[in-house]
Amino acid sequence: MSDTTSARILDFITARFPQAEITETEDIFSLGYINSLFAMELVMFVENTFGIRIPNDQLRLDDFRTVKAMTELVNRLRPAAAVPTA
């Protein structure tokens, strides 16, 4: 499940920035890609794809810094009974 989640997040980011070579543990903020427009798109993507709503107090920079951190956030927030999507 984790693999699928991180792969989908990675796919989303690289689709938006085809020229970027991003790994799961790379700090995407340090690459200079993030502006408020992309941050909003990223949050919408994560919420919509994984069926979660990220509460205001969990929209923390560290949870969006890397694909790995976002994957962990999704796994924390995803309802326990949710069936992983392909």
Place this chain on the structure above:
Amino acid sequence: MTDQLTAPAAAPAALPAPPAPDRASARAFTDAHLVPAAEEMDRRGAVPEDLLTLIGEAGLWAPFLPPALGGSGTSMVTLGEIHEEIGRGCSSTRSLLTVHTMVCWALHRWGTPEQLRRWAPGLAAGRLLGAFCLSEPGAGSDTAALATTAAPADGGGWLLNGTKTWITGGQRADLYLVFAQGPSGTIALLVPRRARGVRVTPIEGMLGTRAAMLAEITFSDVRLDSRALLGPSGFASGMVLTGTLDLGRYSVAAGSVGIIQACLDACAAHTARRTVGGSPLRDLPLIQAKLTDMVTDVRAARLLLAEAGRLKDAGDAATIMATWIAKYFASTAAARHASEAVQIHGALGCAPGSPVARCYRDAKVMEIIEGSNEIQRMTIAAEAHRRWTP
């Protein structure tokens, strides 16, 4: 799932269900109440109270809110259709709906259950009107230059200081969504008009959307409790602004489609009536070319709007860029066709009370608000480079 909007605590007690509006009902409303009154409202510089009440009775203030919050749960596609129809009749009224929609959307997306309970039912019914306060005398396109500050106050809460200007509906609104420099970036605050230290100065005689009751609003040592903060602070706080502007852009795109349709309706009628050299204007190839472009562009703009709305309904992040493009296309097309509509009407198009003259003035505003044409081009071009530069 942590959906604060469907949590029981957020649900207000037994609200009367407003009618669920759609394109057909908005069209009927526009033809009955806006088309006959728009000129008078433009001249007087205000949308009268009885019309504001009628908008509420028709369920048009915030129909996209879920029924639990007093809305009708309409889709974003339908919301776009409603704002198009309203915009066809009166851009000032549509502008009031735009800023109210922005406030309601931000509250819906980011509000705590307590904020939703406090504000949503009144906003949904139109008993409370919202306004969006971003621009300042020294900061328009350049939102990084905001000088309004929200400082953490002694004993908790916030101390708000600064001046906002060009605020649509500012003369009449009850609740201001104010963007200010917080301790670590821009934050959004819900500020009741009646808060001590809020001063409202009307701005009269704008070029367009003259009845939209603009105001300059000054906040002098306005003390707000901690519950005034809407949405996250810190890294994600910019998203409140990005998302709220996205809704504003969507509504302005819809209103621009409405302006093109109004120009087309007026020109089709006028060119059938008016004769030159013994033949109706509509038989002249140069006039036909203008109408052809109006017909084509109104359809194209409507499709771009519907696509942006469909993506919103699907929760698809691609809606943000789709909305930029819809707004850019629709607003520039509206300005172009409103100019041609005046041309087609000749002196009648320049006469006092001419509907196409009002469209011409209103359409110009659409190219400036919610991201000017220049900012739109920069954003869309940046997207092109991001996507297609090898």
